[in-house]
Amino acid sequence: MVRLKQTVERPDEDTYERRLERVQEHVAAMSRRRFLAIPGILGSVIGGAFAVFEIELLKGKKFHLRPPGALAEEKFLATCLRCGQCAQACPYNSVRLAAAEEGIAIGTPYIEARRIPCYLCEDLPCIKACPSGSLSKEITDRGNVKMGLAVIVDRQACIALQGLRCEVCYRACPLLGKAIALEFRPHEVTGKHAIFEPVVNFDACVGCGLCEHACILETPAIKVLSLADAKGLMGRHYRIGTKTG
Amino acid sequence: MILRDPVSEKFRKWLVIRRAAQISVVGMFLLFPLTGVAWIQGNIGAANLFGLSVADPLSVLESIVASRRVYVPALIAAGIVIVFYLAVGGRAYCGYVCPAGLFFEASSAVRNAVLKAFSRPKRTGWNVELSPHLKYYLLIGVLAVSAVTGVMTFEIFSPIGIATRAIVNDFAPANPNAQNLERVAVAGASVGLLVLVGIALFEAAFSKQAWCRFVCPLGAFYSIVGRLSLLRVRIDHTDCALCLNCQSDCPAKYVLDRPLAKEQEFVTMGDCTNCGSCIDSCPSASLKFALRLPWQK
Numbered sequence: 199m200v201r202l203k204q205t206v207e208r209p210d211e212d213t214y215e216r217r218l219e220r221v222q223e224h225v226a227a228m229s230r231r232r233f234l235a236i237p238g239i240l241g242s243v244i245g246g247a248f249a250v251f252e253i254e255l256l257k258g259k260k261f262h263l264r265p266p267g268a269l270a271e272e273k274f275l276a277t278c279l280r281c282g283q284c285a286q287a288c289p290y291n292s293v294r295l296a297a298a299e300e301g302i303a304i305g306t307p308y309i310e311a312r313r314i315p316c317y318l319c320e321d322l323p324c325i326k327a328c329p330s331g332s333l334s335k336e337i338t339d340r341g342n343v344k345m346g347l348a349v350i351v352d353r354q355a356c357i358a359l360q361g362l363r364c365e366v367c368y369r370a371c372p373l374l375g376k377a378i379a380l381e382f383r384p385h386e387v388t389g390k391h392a393i394f395e396p397v398v399n400f401d402a403c404v405g406c407g408l409c410e411h412a413c414i415l416e417t418p419a420i421k422v423l424s425l426a427d428a429k430g431l432m433g434r435h436y437r438i439g440t441k442t443g
Numbered sequence: 444m445i446l447r448d449p450v451s452e453k454f455r456k457w458l459v460i461r462r463a464a465q466i467s468v469v470g471m472f473l474l475f476p477l478t479g480v481a482w483i484q485g486n487i488g489a490a491n492l493f494g495l496s497v498a499d500p501l502s503v504l505e506s507i508v509a510s511r512r513v514y515v516p517a518l519i520a521a522g523i524v525i526v527f528y529l530a531v532g533g534r535a536y537c538g539y540v541c542p543a544g545l546f547f548e549a550s551s552a553v554r555n556a557v558l559k560a561f562s563r564p565k566r567t568g569w570n571v572e573l574s575p576h577l578k579y580y581l582l583i584g585v586l587a588v589s590a591v592t593g594v595m596t597f598e599i600f601s602p603i604g605i606a607t608r609a610i611v612n613d614f615a616p617a618n619p620n621a622q623n624l625e626r627v628a629v630a631g632a633s634v635g636l637l638v639l640v641g642i643a644l645f646e647a648a649f650s651k652q653a654w655c656r657f658v659c660p661l662g663a664f665y666s667i668v669g670r671l672s673l674l675r676v677r678i679d680h681t682d683c684a685l686c687l688n689c690q691s692d693c694p695a696k697y698v699l700d701r702p703l704a705k706e707q708e709f710v711t712m713g714d715c716t717n718c719g720s721c722i723d724s725c726p727s728a729s730l731k732f733a734l735r736l737p738w739q740k
Contacts, residue, residue, distance in 0.1 A: 280608070282608065
């Protein structure tokens with residue numbers, strides 16, 4: 199029987215040269231390894247398609263009353279950097295930032311008129327603070343702001359329309375007398391009283407929400423709606439001969 | 444936090460500097476909400492630093508592809524940030540600035556403490572390793588989905604945005620100088636925090652800093668910036684004994700492979716965050732920060 203000779207040199211001896219060799223072997227092995235590009239690309243395409251589907255589903259679910267000067271909603275969601283500088287600039291803490299529950303609007307600024315409305319500052323500090331142009335610097339006069347439109351959503355609940363003197367929304371409006379007018383007419387039931395009906399002028403209303411905030415009802419009868427929800431559009435073929443002004 | 448490296452017995456200078464930077468960034472953004480001193484406003488997405496407007500470059504890039512419109516002031520604000528990270532190292536953002544990174548590092552610390560307390564020595568626990576290339580696919584995906592849907596996509600699920608809003612915008616009223624001191628209090632204190640906590644729990648259980656290493660599209664963006672960055676780690680082989688203690692501490696070990704194999708002098712891979720843990724852990728002071736020009740190896 200031949201006895202195998204034991205090798206004299208020990209291959210596992212930890213010298214500097216061995217360590218360097220091991221590191222170099224590792225680098226060579228890593229550079230031979232290829233990242234699986236095809237599953238990666240396939241996964242991205244499928245994942246991306248799902249993401250597009252989800253986002254399209256979430257789009258336009260809810261109206262957010264944006265701060266003054268905000269671009270149209272789809273442009274706003276495409277540009278707002280969610281930095282909260284408009285909220286920090288607001289002297290009334292009116293501007294809130296959307297929570298994750300708001301889906302794709304997460305982190306974007308909005309105003310809850312019933313909590314704290316927009317007081318429509320003369321100098322519009324929120325627009326000045328915006329770094330992304332999502333609150334357009336082109337709006338320099340507060341009369342040109344168009345955040346939404348105030349609408350009397352429930353004529354049966356509005357106490358002014360029941361013949362009581364209220365005028366609270368009319369008085370709260372920062373564009374007093376321009377955006378909300380009081381139209382009065384005789385009270386048909388009593389015959390000797392008047393009804394003072396608040397009427398919103400869509401051309402002047404900026405949608406700040408002060409009227410919604412001020413409404414004395416438990417649930418307001420006047421609310422700020424999005425332009426799309428509030429406005430009708432007449433067919434272009436109509437010609438109104440009696441139109442004044 | 445162990446302030447001395449067990450092998451090199453050196454004071455962990457860079458770890459201390461890094462923690463100080465991470466905490467200062469959070470403190471910096473809290474200055475206005477807590478004191479009303481308006482030197483610095485905004486959050487990690489975009490900010491106004493003493494009148495200088497800066498913005499997260501990936502957010503701005505997304506906004507450009509989503510809106511198909513270039514708003515020059517935002518582009519300049521993003522450019523300033525890119526130039527800054529071209530100087531100090533792309534993913535230095537991840538190591539020194541990102542508030543979510545700080546949170547996830549805390550989750551790693553918990554993981555290490557639990558493993559140390561409850562398992563036999565040398566047990567490392569579960570550690571799922573994915574490909575570091577994954578995040579580049581996510582970066583491209585995020586930009587593509589932004590372009591198709593017209594909605595900034597990363598912002599929807601970004602734990603960085605959620606963390607920054609939870610800290611900066613929920614802590615106090617947005618404007619402490621305002622007449623009405625109601626808190627904004629909706630930004631982060633919501634299901635959004637579940638994203639943050641969920642990632643942290645996943646990392647603590649299965650994979651150390653998995654978000655930062657494999658997933659984060661912003662990390663991928665800064666990784667690309669990092670390839671051209673000027674400040675990089677240089678290895679000097681004269682005293683190096685190849686003990687590999689540097690690699691054992693490195694959060695992205697593969698970045699040290701080629702420099703250690705003597706193939707190149709600098710750590711050139713973008714995933715290096717310039718965190719300096721290799722420098723602190725080297726017993727022979729063979730690693731140092733040095734100026735690297737983009738074409739140098």
